[in-house]
Amino acid sequence: MHIVDGALSMPVLVAGSAIAVAGIGIGLKQMPIEKIPAAGVLSATFFVASLVHVPIGPSSVHLIVNGLAGLVLGWAAFPALFVALLLQAVFFGFGGLTVLGVNTVDIALPAVAVHYLCRPGIVRGSPQVAAIWGAIGGALAIALTTVCVGVALAFSGEGFVAAAKLVFVAHLPVMAIEGVLSGAAIHLARRVKPELFEAFSPRPQGA
């Protein structure tokens, strides 16, 4: 799910970096201090998850778990995922430094979207209902990420439908796996630590 250096045109890179900077700014500003350790752990989870590969046909795709990060962190997913992406680029050569902004947006923006769409269901319902919403969130984040990648590629000249379809189909198994994973994680968290979601509800933060 990492777009590599040289695949995108200059305007896309600039626009992606600008959105990423804005998102990171919002994330840093909104972050309550007690959320920072959780952001670190989810950042590390994302960093490692990309090494878990799901073989599909001749190629393979890796886990992303941006849905889970978004559900727990909200806008704070931007700085958390940015740090992980930066380190992946440096350590593993995934993606690259010039496309870092675009990759951050592709992965963190769906996380934030999922946060707003699925979070109410997780906070309010029973643990079972929360698990279903978590599963939906996990799968939806991947689907939205493939759409974002498709858009980024389309603006760089590749046909949107073809590019998006290729990425989307390749990630269907990942959606299934991440749906189950996120659902299970949310279910567990709701049963064992319900305050994980209550404590992290956005609150006004004095500047």
Add this chain to the structure above:
Amino acid sequence: MTRTDTISALLLALALAVGAASPAAAHKVVAGAYASGDRIEGEVGFSDGSMARDVAIEVFAEDGRRLGETRTGADGTFVFVPTERVVHLFRADLGGGHVAEVRLEVEDLPQTAAAPAATTASPATPSTTPAVAPANAAAAPVGVVPAGIGDLQKAALAEAVRNELKPLRREIIALKEKNDLQSVLGGIGYIVGLFGLWFFIAGRRLAKRSAG
């Protein structure tokens, strides 16, 4: 303190994820190109070992001029016959944001790809060979073969050396792509450190605010 329980639960999940991770496979495009006789051979594939079959490779000069194109075969290798002594850029678009680019410097070009087009593709021409021979380390021994050996043997020898080197090249590419546990743990260490630093700064700001 319930917070620490949460964190430790998440850390446990993280540890499990590390255990499940297979460091060998990474979904990343890898490509290499090297001189082989009077041609350039190369290969394109994914870092998990699968090769890119039947993919168009476009060849550009450094100034963006298009020199030609070729396709990879079933094993992900491609062959390109250079016609100019310029830096060659090989670009393969595998779709879905996967692009591979390989840069081949002038000194790594096949020795026969000399600038004057008249003498290209004739390895026997003595005037072109000595001028560029020392640059290419892999082919250097061929240049110092005693005069008693004919061009045919020279070519056969070069071919044999190339075939011997092929698995080595592959292994080097594979080695470059290896994500070992050290870098995984190093990365996690960086994340812990960065977020710890952030936590520290945020905590200090909080303490200052409550004090002032």
